[in-house]
Amino acid sequence: MRVGILGGGQLGWMTILEGRKLGFEFFVLNEDPKAPACRIADACFTPDEVDTFLRNCDVVTYEFEHIEQEVVEKVSHLLSPSAEVLRLKSSRILEKSFYRKMGYPTAEFTFAKGEDLYKKLAEFGLPAVVKAEKLGYDGKGQYVVKNLSQADEISKNHPKDENFLVERFVDFLFEFSLIGVRSKRGDIKVYPMTVNHHEKGILLYNHTKSLYLKEAQDILTSLMEDLNIVGLLAVEFFYCQNGKVLINEIAPRPHNTGHYTLDGCYTSQFENLLRAIADLPLGSTNLKLPSGMINLLGVSLEDIDLRSLLSIEGTKLYWYGKEKRKRRKMGHINVVASTEEELTEKINIILRLVSPEVISL
């Protein structure tokens, strides 16, 4: 099977690492030939070379959602999940409107143009979260608004014609995600839920928790069916004070909160993506042991005490080999433990080692 991947980041890198075991070949479409997935692919092409890239592929998937429309159109006949799903992810406004239309639970929201952000926020009420319509991920283009005076500053940071999603600020008890995989034949398997901890909009760490939330499971399953997903779908949720769950957003690709599956589950999210798009039977998503993941943000290998980290039983290092930048996801640590209590202890120790300012869960 010859698999094309749009995007060259760490998600593609881990997909290739896992896919080598299945004997698959990989072709990556990405501007920078030094990107993690490009370094280990059979060949890497720039977006100008999309026609040559396509000639190498039996199927194409993506590890990044913000792909040029021209490229999407050229590869759409081989693309899994589909181009329609990608279109939904091209705009936070389209995405949230889809949930509203289909009756899925989300935080209350409205839209605003830059020039009337102040007025819209005044009508909507505070606190609110303002999110730029396009290119938002890892908390980029996102603002928690507690005071109307912030509106002008936000508008100033963005082009005049920028549209914004304005959401009610959710005072959640915790954030969690569910990742599912769906095959061409419509078989679905769901990974265990993880509780996710963010720092300024970016995932710092997450861990499995033996909690079964039926409502969230049903939402994930029916979203996969509504969107006719062949591949992975991750859904990020808020668990509210009143016990209700709200969708924050979805990702139709391998997800950062599923990295633990490489060591914690019988089949990783990456392998199951490949099985789904290659029309092979899906692998077990069962958990072997309580598992967690800690992102290594904005550090170099020299900055971290690798000897101490790897001497904790059950830890594994994944280093993506990217150029260091502030807050950038440079690698991650997976960790397994025999009990959830032991997992919490290990995560606390790892957090202290990699991020001294974060001292407790």
Ligand code: AMP
């Ligand atoms: P997003 O880029 O939409 O995934 O948001 C990143 C993070 O910002 C989320 O994981 C939450 O921690 C926080 N966040 C986003 N939207 C809201 C909201 N409406 N209320 C409270 N926190 C939010």
